[in-house]
Amino acid sequence: MKISVELTLTPLQDTYEPAIIHFIKKLRASNLKVLENPLSTQVYGDYDEVMSVLTTEIKEAFDLVERGLLYMKIVKSDRYDYEPHF
Numbered sequence: 001m002k003i004s005v006e007l008t009l010t011p012l013q014d015t016y017e018p019a020i021i022h023f024i025k026k027l028r029a030s031n032l033k034v035l036e037n038p039l040s041t042q043v044y045g046d047y048d049e050v051m052s053v054l055t056t057e058i059k060e061a062f063d064l065v066e067r068g069l070l071y072m073k074i075v076k077s078d079r080y081d082y083e084p085h086f
Helices: 017-029 047-063
Strands: 002-011 033-036 041-046 068-075
Touching (some): 002 017, 002 047, 017 033, 017 041, 041 047, 047 068
Antiparallel strands (some): 002 041, 002 068, 033 041
16 A cells, blocks of 8 residues: 655754754655655655654654654555646
8 A cells, every 4th residue: 555644853952953854864765755845754655664664763763852743644645746737
């Protein structure tokens, strides 16, 4: 099953950029399709593979911050090639 996941990592501390950059670089290094914008990162692929990578990388990201939030939306379909029709 293919999924699309939108992630927003929000460390609740003054020095937040290093943890976010590390998280995104780890996602880029995976075999998953990854797209980024200033507000979130999207990850696309097979459910089991995506969730396995996210389980590992979210734990590592949380280990790098004292306090933080991670917002995650999951869609059951691969929306990587989505283009608006308007």
